Amino acid sequence: MIAILFLNHYKKWLREKVLTLIQYCITHKSWWDSVDSIATNVLGHYMKTYPHHIHPTTEKWLESNNIWLQRSILLFQLKYKTNTNLSILFNSILFLKDSKEFFIQKAIGWALREYSKVDSEKVIQFVESTDLAPLSKRESLKWIKSK
Known part of the structure:
Protein backbone atom coordinates (compact mmCIF):
# COMPACT_ATOMS: atom_id res chain seq x y z
CA MET A 1 0.00 0.00 0.00
CA ILE A 2 2.89 2.37 0.74
CA ALA A 3 4.23 1.83 -2.80
CA ILE A 4 0.83 2.76 -4.23
CA LEU A 5 0.66 5.95 -2.17
CA PHE A 6 4.21 6.81 -3.19
CA LEU A 7 3.50 6.21 -6.89
CA ASN A 8 0.32 8.25 -6.77
CA HIS A 9 1.91 11.15 -4.89
CA TYR A 10 5.01 11.32 -7.10
CA LYS A 11 3.41 10.33 -10.42
CA LYS A 12 4.57 13.54 -12.13
CA TRP A 13 8.17 12.50 -11.54
CA LEU A 14 7.86 8.89 -12.64
CA THR A 20 7.51 -2.73 -14.14
CA LEU A 21 6.80 -1.39 -10.65
CA ILE A 22 3.29 -0.31 -11.67
CA GLN A 23 2.64 -3.81 -13.01
CA TYR A 24 3.99 -5.34 -9.81
CA CYS A 25 1.68 -3.18 -7.66
CA ILE A 26 -1.30 -4.16 -9.79
CA THR A 27 -0.58 -7.89 -9.64
CA HIS A 28 0.47 -8.35 -6.01
CA LYS A 29 -2.05 -8.35 -3.18
CA SER A 30 -4.58 -7.05 -5.68
CA TRP A 31 -8.11 -5.92 -5.01
CA TRP A 32 -10.38 -3.59 -6.92
CA ASP A 33 -9.75 -0.53 -4.73
CA SER A 34 -5.96 -0.57 -5.05
CA VAL A 35 -6.04 -1.57 -8.72
CA ASP A 36 -8.54 1.16 -9.61
CA SER A 37 -6.45 3.81 -7.88
CA ILE A 38 -3.30 2.72 -9.68
CA ALA A 39 -5.03 2.34 -13.05
CA THR A 40 -6.89 5.66 -13.08
CA ASN A 41 -4.18 7.78 -11.48
CA VAL A 42 -0.71 6.30 -11.85
CA LEU A 43 -1.07 4.20 -15.03
CA GLY A 44 -3.27 6.84 -16.65
CA HIS A 45 -0.63 9.52 -16.05
CA TYR A 46 2.17 7.18 -17.13
CA MET A 47 0.47 6.38 -20.44
CA LYS A 48 -0.09 10.08 -21.16
CA THR A 49 3.57 10.76 -20.45
CA TYR A 50 4.90 7.76 -22.41
CA PRO A 51 2.28 7.11 -25.10
CA HIS A 52 4.59 4.79 -27.07
CA HIS A 53 4.00 2.24 -24.28
CA ILE A 54 0.22 2.22 -24.75
CA HIS A 55 -0.08 -0.32 -27.57
CA PRO A 56 2.52 -2.87 -26.40
CA THR A 57 1.31 -2.69 -22.81
CA THR A 58 -2.34 -2.93 -23.81
CA GLU A 59 -1.69 -5.97 -25.97
CA LYS A 60 0.47 -7.71 -23.37
CA TRP A 61 -1.83 -7.03 -20.43
CA LEU A 62 -5.03 -7.95 -22.26
CA GLU A 63 -3.51 -11.31 -23.21
CA SER A 64 -2.08 -11.89 -19.72
CA ASN A 65 -5.19 -13.59 -18.29
CA ASN A 66 -4.64 -11.51 -15.15
CA ILE A 67 -7.96 -9.83 -14.39
CA TRP A 68 -6.28 -6.93 -12.58
CA LEU A 69 -3.98 -6.10 -15.51
CA GLN A 70 -6.96 -6.43 -17.85
CA ARG A 71 -9.10 -4.21 -15.62
CA SER A 72 -6.29 -1.64 -15.55
CA ILE A 73 -6.29 -1.47 -19.36
CA LEU A 74 -10.03 -0.82 -19.33
CA LEU A 75 -9.70 1.93 -16.71
CA PHE A 76 -6.46 3.80 -17.35
CA GLN A 77 -8.19 6.30 -19.68
CA LEU A 78 -11.05 6.96 -17.26
CA LYS A 79 -10.00 10.58 -16.65
CA TYR A 80 -8.93 11.33 -20.24
CA LYS A 81 -12.39 12.60 -21.26
CA THR A 82 -12.08 14.02 -24.83
CA ASN A 83 -8.55 12.63 -25.09
CA THR A 84 -9.77 9.05 -24.74
CA ASN A 85 -8.46 6.83 -27.50
CA LEU A 86 -11.68 5.11 -28.55
CA SER A 87 -9.89 2.54 -30.65
CA ILE A 88 -8.00 1.31 -27.59
CA LEU A 89 -11.09 1.46 -25.37
CA PHE A 90 -13.45 -0.28 -27.79
CA ASN A 91 -10.90 -2.91 -28.87
CA SER A 92 -10.08 -3.69 -25.24
CA ILE A 93 -13.77 -4.11 -24.50
CA LEU A 94 -14.26 -6.34 -27.53
CA PHE A 95 -11.33 -8.49 -26.38
CA LEU A 96 -12.74 -8.86 -22.85
CA LYS A 97 -16.51 -8.72 -23.35
CA ASP A 98 -16.98 -12.48 -22.97
CA SER A 99 -15.09 -12.67 -19.68
CA LYS A 100 -17.04 -14.22 -16.83
CA GLU A 101 -15.18 -12.08 -14.28
CA PHE A 102 -17.43 -9.66 -12.41
CA PHE A 103 -14.61 -7.11 -12.06
CA ILE A 104 -14.00 -7.11 -15.81
CA GLN A 105 -17.69 -6.71 -16.68
CA LYS A 106 -18.05 -3.92 -14.11
CA ALA A 107 -14.97 -2.13 -15.50
CA ILE A 108 -16.32 -2.35 -19.05
CA GLY A 109 -19.51 -0.65 -17.91
CA TRP A 110 -17.66 1.96 -15.86
CA ALA A 111 -15.31 2.88 -18.71
CA LEU A 112 -18.22 3.27 -21.13
CA ARG A 113 -20.29 5.21 -18.59
CA GLU A 114 -17.46 7.70 -18.04
CA TYR A 115 -16.98 8.16 -21.77
CA SER A 116 -20.74 8.61 -22.23
CA LYS A 117 -20.33 11.91 -20.38
CA VAL A 118 -18.20 13.05 -23.33
CA ASP A 119 -20.08 11.45 -26.22
CA SER A 120 -23.24 9.60 -25.25
CA GLU A 121 -24.15 8.85 -28.88
CA LYS A 122 -20.92 6.94 -29.51
CA VAL A 123 -21.48 4.88 -26.37
CA ILE A 124 -25.09 4.12 -27.30
CA GLN A 125 -24.00 3.05 -30.81
CA PHE A 126 -21.25 0.83 -29.40
CA VAL A 127 -23.49 -0.76 -26.77
CA GLU A 128 -26.27 -1.40 -29.30
CA SER A 129 -23.89 -2.97 -31.82
CA THR A 130 -21.93 -5.10 -29.32
CA ASP A 131 -23.08 -8.18 -27.47
CA LEU A 132 -22.16 -7.04 -23.96
CA ALA A 133 -22.96 -8.85 -20.73
CA PRO A 134 -26.06 -7.46 -18.98
CA LEU A 135 -23.95 -5.99 -16.15
CA SER A 136 -21.67 -4.13 -18.58
CA LYS A 137 -24.62 -2.85 -20.59
CA ARG A 138 -26.52 -1.69 -17.50
CA GLU A 139 -23.48 0.06 -16.03
CA SER A 140 -22.55 1.73 -19.31
CA LEU A 141 -25.98 3.30 -19.80
CA LYS A 142 -26.57 4.40 -16.17
CA TRP A 143 -25.55 8.02 -16.65
CA ILE A 144 -27.30 8.35 -20.02
CA LYS A 145 -30.58 7.06 -18.58
CA SER A 146 -30.35 9.40 -15.58
CA LYS A 147 -30.02 12.54 -17.74
Missing part, protein backbone atom coordinates in the same frame (compact mmCIF):
# COMPACT_ATOMS: atom_id res chain seq x y z
CA ARG A 15 10.44 7.71 -15.11
CA GLU A 16 9.80 5.49 -18.07
CA LYS A 17 11.22 2.36 -16.42
CA VAL A 18 8.66 2.47 -13.59
CA LEU A 19 6.11 0.47 -15.64
Whole structure:
Protein backbone atom coordinates (compact mmCIF):
# COMPACT_ATOMS: atom_id res chain seq x y z
CA MET A 1 0.00 0.00 0.00
CA ILE A 2 2.89 2.37 0.74
CA ALA A 3 4.23 1.83 -2.80
CA ILE A 4 0.83 2.76 -4.23
CA LEU A 5 0.66 5.95 -2.17
CA PHE A 6 4.21 6.81 -3.19
CA LEU A 7 3.50 6.21 -6.89
CA ASN A 8 0.32 8.25 -6.77
CA HIS A 9 1.91 11.15 -4.89
CA TYR A 10 5.01 11.32 -7.10
CA LYS A 11 3.41 10.33 -10.42
CA LYS A 12 4.57 13.54 -12.13
CA TRP A 13 8.17 12.50 -11.54
CA LEU A 14 7.86 8.89 -12.64
CA ARG A 15 10.44 7.71 -15.11
CA GLU A 16 9.80 5.49 -18.07
CA LYS A 17 11.22 2.36 -16.42
CA VAL A 18 8.66 2.47 -13.59
CA LEU A 19 6.11 0.47 -15.64
CA THR A 20 7.51 -2.73 -14.14
CA LEU A 21 6.80 -1.39 -10.65
CA ILE A 22 3.29 -0.31 -11.67
CA GLN A 23 2.64 -3.81 -13.01
CA TYR A 24 3.99 -5.34 -9.81
CA CYS A 25 1.68 -3.18 -7.66
CA ILE A 26 -1.30 -4.16 -9.79
CA THR A 27 -0.58 -7.89 -9.64
CA HIS A 28 0.47 -8.35 -6.01
CA LYS A 29 -2.05 -8.35 -3.18
CA SER A 30 -4.58 -7.05 -5.68
CA TRP A 31 -8.11 -5.92 -5.01
CA TRP A 32 -10.38 -3.59 -6.92
CA ASP A 33 -9.75 -0.53 -4.73
CA SER A 34 -5.96 -0.57 -5.05
CA VAL A 35 -6.04 -1.57 -8.72
CA ASP A 36 -8.54 1.16 -9.61
CA SER A 37 -6.45 3.81 -7.88
CA ILE A 38 -3.30 2.72 -9.68
CA ALA A 39 -5.03 2.34 -13.05
CA THR A 40 -6.89 5.66 -13.08
CA ASN A 41 -4.18 7.78 -11.48
CA VAL A 42 -0.71 6.30 -11.85
CA LEU A 43 -1.07 4.20 -15.03
CA GLY A 44 -3.27 6.84 -16.65
CA HIS A 45 -0.63 9.52 -16.05
CA TYR A 46 2.17 7.18 -17.13
CA MET A 47 0.47 6.38 -20.44
CA LYS A 48 -0.09 10.08 -21.16
CA THR A 49 3.57 10.76 -20.45
CA TYR A 50 4.90 7.76 -22.41
CA PRO A 51 2.28 7.11 -25.10
CA HIS A 52 4.59 4.79 -27.07
CA HIS A 53 4.00 2.24 -24.28
CA ILE A 54 0.22 2.22 -24.75
CA HIS A 55 -0.08 -0.32 -27.57
CA PRO A 56 2.52 -2.87 -26.40
CA THR A 57 1.31 -2.69 -22.81
CA THR A 58 -2.34 -2.93 -23.81
CA GLU A 59 -1.69 -5.97 -25.97
CA LYS A 60 0.47 -7.71 -23.37
CA TRP A 61 -1.83 -7.03 -20.43
CA LEU A 62 -5.03 -7.95 -22.26
CA GLU A 63 -3.51 -11.31 -23.21
CA SER A 64 -2.08 -11.89 -19.72
CA ASN A 65 -5.19 -13.59 -18.29
CA ASN A 66 -4.64 -11.51 -15.15
CA ILE A 67 -7.96 -9.83 -14.39
CA TRP A 68 -6.28 -6.93 -12.58
CA LEU A 69 -3.98 -6.10 -15.51
CA GLN A 70 -6.96 -6.43 -17.85
CA ARG A 71 -9.10 -4.21 -15.62
CA SER A 72 -6.29 -1.64 -15.55
CA ILE A 73 -6.29 -1.47 -19.36
CA LEU A 74 -10.03 -0.82 -19.33
CA LEU A 75 -9.70 1.93 -16.71
CA PHE A 76 -6.46 3.80 -17.35
CA GLN A 77 -8.19 6.30 -19.68
CA LEU A 78 -11.05 6.96 -17.26
CA LYS A 79 -10.00 10.58 -16.65
CA TYR A 80 -8.93 11.33 -20.24
CA LYS A 81 -12.39 12.60 -21.26
CA THR A 82 -12.08 14.02 -24.83
CA ASN A 83 -8.55 12.63 -25.09
CA THR A 84 -9.77 9.05 -24.74
CA ASN A 85 -8.46 6.83 -27.50
CA LEU A 86 -11.68 5.11 -28.55
CA SER A 87 -9.89 2.54 -30.65
CA ILE A 88 -8.00 1.31 -27.59
CA LEU A 89 -11.09 1.46 -25.37
CA PHE A 90 -13.45 -0.28 -27.79
CA ASN A 91 -10.90 -2.91 -28.87
CA SER A 92 -10.08 -3.69 -25.24
CA ILE A 93 -13.77 -4.11 -24.50
CA LEU A 94 -14.26 -6.34 -27.53
CA PHE A 95 -11.33 -8.49 -26.38
CA LEU A 96 -12.74 -8.86 -22.85
CA LYS A 97 -16.51 -8.72 -23.35
CA ASP A 98 -16.98 -12.48 -22.97
CA SER A 99 -15.09 -12.67 -19.68
CA LYS A 100 -17.04 -14.22 -16.83
CA GLU A 101 -15.18 -12.08 -14.28
CA PHE A 102 -17.43 -9.66 -12.41
CA PHE A 103 -14.61 -7.11 -12.06
CA ILE A 104 -14.00 -7.11 -15.81
CA GLN A 105 -17.69 -6.71 -16.68
CA LYS A 106 -18.05 -3.92 -14.11
CA ALA A 107 -14.97 -2.13 -15.50
CA ILE A 108 -16.32 -2.35 -19.05
CA GLY A 109 -19.51 -0.65 -17.91
CA TRP A 110 -17.66 1.96 -15.86
CA ALA A 111 -15.31 2.88 -18.71
CA LEU A 112 -18.22 3.27 -21.13
CA ARG A 113 -20.29 5.21 -18.59
CA GLU A 114 -17.46 7.70 -18.04
CA TYR A 115 -16.98 8.16 -21.77
CA SER A 116 -20.74 8.61 -22.23
CA LYS A 117 -20.33 11.91 -20.38
CA VAL A 118 -18.20 13.05 -23.33
CA ASP A 119 -20.08 11.45 -26.22
CA SER A 120 -23.24 9.60 -25.25
CA GLU A 121 -24.15 8.85 -28.88
CA LYS A 122 -20.92 6.94 -29.51
CA VAL A 123 -21.48 4.88 -26.37
CA ILE A 124 -25.09 4.12 -27.30
CA GLN A 125 -24.00 3.05 -30.81
CA PHE A 126 -21.25 0.83 -29.40
CA VAL A 127 -23.49 -0.76 -26.77
CA GLU A 128 -26.27 -1.40 -29.30
CA SER A 129 -23.89 -2.97 -31.82
CA THR A 130 -21.93 -5.10 -29.32
CA ASP A 131 -23.08 -8.18 -27.47
CA LEU A 132 -22.16 -7.04 -23.96
CA ALA A 133 -22.96 -8.85 -20.73
CA PRO A 134 -26.06 -7.46 -18.98
CA LEU A 135 -23.95 -5.99 -16.15
CA SER A 136 -21.67 -4.13 -18.58
CA LYS A 137 -24.62 -2.85 -20.59
CA ARG A 138 -26.52 -1.69 -17.50
CA GLU A 139 -23.48 0.06 -16.03
CA SER A 140 -22.55 1.73 -19.31
CA LEU A 141 -25.98 3.30 -19.80
CA LYS A 142 -26.57 4.40 -16.17
CA TRP A 143 -25.55 8.02 -16.65
CA ILE A 144 -27.30 8.35 -20.02
CA LYS A 145 -30.58 7.06 -18.58
CA SER A 146 -30.35 9.40 -15.58
CA LYS A 147 -30.02 12.54 -17.74
